[in-house]
Amino acid sequence: MFHDLFFSKTKTRVPKPGPITLSTRIRLARNLREFPFPGRAQAQQKKAVLSKCLGALEGVKSLKECTSVDLDELSELDRQILVEKHLISLELSQSDESSGVILSNDRSCSVMVNEEDHLRIQVISNGLNFQSAWQTADELDTGIESALDYAFDSDLGFLTACPTNLGTGMRASVMMHLPGLVLSKNMDKVINAVNHLGIAVRGLFGEGSDASGSIFQISNQQTLGESEPAIIDRLQTTLENIVHQEKMAREKLMEDDGLRLIDKISRAVGLLKSSHLIQSSEAMDHLSLIRLAADFKFLPEKFRALTDRMFIEVQPGHVQFAAGKPIEPGERDRLRAETLRKEFLRTPQLNLDAQVD
């Protein structure tokens, strides 16, 4: 009954995901005064926080068209799908009671209640788009705050369960596809360099996830001592630099040993067309090469959107959702391969005369 939750009800998301930056996200952590943080709260207190927050959210204009969901009412599989779609966090999906999420109908905003903090306000936008994401998150936050008292200290800013989120409580991040840096074995250098700038690099599903598919989530690590626009500015400069490095790495790969790269891409097409058993991480790595081929214009532009969709649909929860029931990993691998064969059956030969922009 919740399955319409998973899909956007409106179709106006601009701009489109770019060749390198897939999406931008702003997350704000907030807590209510007078209630212990969720990790320390009694069941009764969490319940009170949930109802207070839901009440406050009802009055927020920009959330007029939204769906509110009690996590208790969702099956494990439903929760997993929301995580795979980046609509809720892994932590919220594992919470035991009195947790909820409010999703805007276009699925660009979500507000999690009783995650690590009482409120986690999240805004996702396609491409590299910090300005609009921050503006939306800021307005949403102001709207919520007009009905709630936040735990706030004039020196430490917004008080959060974990001191690493103090101050702005803001985590700004982008999802980047960096196959050039991975294939040229430069990714570890980039990670080291940006870590020194107070910027963190994680896998597709954030904390603790791996980086299959060469997709990385890059975000600010520090939240206190700088204003939100200053944090975003600094991050943006670094990200532009990473985009530049990725472009250079791609060019160099083609220049130095283009045939090897073309061979790799062609084999990926072959595997996606003809596998009968495939695990998600292997599928992700082949999909990454297809996306790269679309960026090089070896394949038509539409293959970028197809791979972005398949990145999500090859995830374990989505494979089971498509099957309509929870299934064992072995059977999942068979179904995943079947879907991929169908989607990539008509992949044309690589157009090797194409010119990169």
Add this chain to the structure above:
Amino acid sequence: MKCHHCESQATVHLTQIINGQMHKMDLCESCAQEKGVTNPDNLSIGSLLDQSDAKGIPGAASMTCESCGTTHQEFKKGGRLGCEACYHVFRPVLEPLLDGMHAGVKHLGKIPSRTVHQKSADEEIISLRNELKRAVEEENYEKAAELRDQLKKLQSKAQALG
């Protein structure tokens, strides 16, 4: 998620890139420490707090938040505080860590509008009090009476805002 080496809950998730290959490992806190895996964010609060113990902050070990019951030991282990009041209780051990953890130690970002209202009201009350004091000193009783009325109004408004 289970630890790669034992059955405990994994809390440390390590992604390494070695020769362009991604390697992923999930470890519990104690196995991670045993293996010498440091938090890649360099922000393991537990280990930072160990340093603060070494610096000998008086009474750190026995600190407990009366409001929610969080102990120093729990904070050290989980890296999380329990409530707003914890930030007062644990301030002496927390403050030295913030510098290494963040870009600065003073909040420079958004201030919730309720706090802004509260703050400006507080400031206005203080300045009115000063003015009143001066008026009394100058024996300008007419002005003092006016200021006293303004102050009363503002104080009752501030109380209502709470």
